[in-house]
Amino acid sequence: MKILDCEYPDGLLYDVEDGTWARESDGIYVIGVAPTLGWLSGGFESVKLKSVGTRVARGQSIGSVEGPRHFDVVRAPFDCTVVERNGAVLDSPRLVNKSPYHDGWLAKLKQTGEETSLAPLAQCAANVRSRLLELRVHCFAAFPDMEIYEIGVECAAVLSKLDEIIAVSPAETTIHVVSDDPTAAIEMERWERQTGNSLLEARRDGTLFHFIVKKR
Amino acid sequence: MSGSPKEPTYAHPEVLVDTEWVGNHLQDRSVRVAEVDYDPVANYGAGHIPGAVLFDWKKDMNDPLNRDILSRKELEDLLGRNGVTKDTTIVLYGDFNNWFAAYAFWDLKYYGVKDVRLMNGGRKKWLLEDRPLTKDGPQYQRTSYVASEPEERIRAYKDYVSASIRSRSRVLVDVRGPKEFTGEVLAPPEYPTEHAQRGGHIPGAQNIPWAQAVNDADGTFKSRAQLDELYKSKGVTADREVITYCRIGERSSFSWFVLKYLLGFPDVKNYDGSWTEWGNSVRQPIER
Known part of the structure; x- marks a missing residue:
């Protein structure tokens, strides 16, 4: 289900306090980062995980994640042993933001103690919502590779900057553009038609306009 | 005796404490630990060193109207309402690799506060070491702190x-x-x-x-x-x-x-x- 524009799949377990999700099969839990922590971070630049075989007590860290806006540890939701680490996210931390529930998982844990901090979504959706509001986390249609904040700048100038960045970026680069020019919504639609790049989302938040664009 | 030369130490090692030192002084009434955050909701609010007070960088360390650091009076109020006296050892740590804790350190030195220290590694190191955290906001008896003239x-x-x-x-x-x-x-x-x-x-x-x-x-x-x-x-x-x-x-x-x-x-x-x-x-x- 969507909670305040953030994706929280129904079948998973969540540790709201810690900002993680988990999926169980045969006593092994796959653990990953939920939107609260993922979007708060501004995009991970570093992911560190304890080595396979490490025993971790509930509430102690199995690793850490760091982005330009936030550093945090990821805690074990129960007493456990680390049985596998996702090497892909150690090499490309952004994968945790881009694909939080699939390729961007962090580790697999074998539960060794009974007490758990995990709860199904039906039990914790209200907490997720209040946590997102408290942290002022906003989720968008896709996690951007970069952000351009252009406040007090005319939309034409914003677009020329966007074009410059798009020109040197690889295909499918996703950019979050923020503008306070009232004509931005119309201009961005025209830009999409003219350039053939995609406008994945346009959202107004007070006097600010948020756009998620993707290079074709 | 070993013949290897001694590793040179910092010029003023007394202004730096490590996480272990802070861990050993959680009950020390002469020490006041303060977390200095740019983003207190996601940091101090999510759990802080037991007994640590919050210095909210935006609200507490800046003049609310003019672009300036906090005034001497505002600093006296900040330290006073957190129970700091002339004899208190103030230990600062915070989010963003201690950037804002270092800013607060500079602010405090600007107003002549004597015993201020920085916790090496900041909030990040404390978390990485799985040291204790609490969400309880501490209460300290108000003092009346008198700061010095600015050290320009x-x-x-x-x-x-x-x-x-x-x-x-x-x-x-x-x-x-x-x-x-x-x-x-x-x-x-x-x-x-x-x-x-x-x-x-x-x-x-x-x-x-x-x-x-x-x-x-x-x-x-x-x-x-x-x-x-x-x-x-x-x-x-x-x-x-x-x-x-x-x-x-x-x-x-x-x-x-x-x-x-x-x-x-x-x-x-x-x-x-x-x-x-x-x-x-x-x-x-x-x-x-």
């Missing part, structure tokens, strides 16, 4: 910086990232309000990013020998007066701390106006 020798203003350009006896250290130094980036998107009209750096400034002074793994300071070499290689030496700056003066407080306390340079000033003043001012010379 540790603060630089725009005109003074202008007069220091290409001076032989003074050196400007720009501690921002290389892309901010060259003007390619005006303000990282994380801080949209810290925008400047022009990009670049103050003419003649040396670019020594703050991060080069810390170990990536846990955010602690590099060794004395490594720091000595880092600054010496850029011509920043103790015989010159050093002025540090960044975008809003917080990362430069961090480098100011390194130069003044870890390396013991006699004359180091923080230009807190930094790029958000320089790059927005008319007719200030800029180099790219």
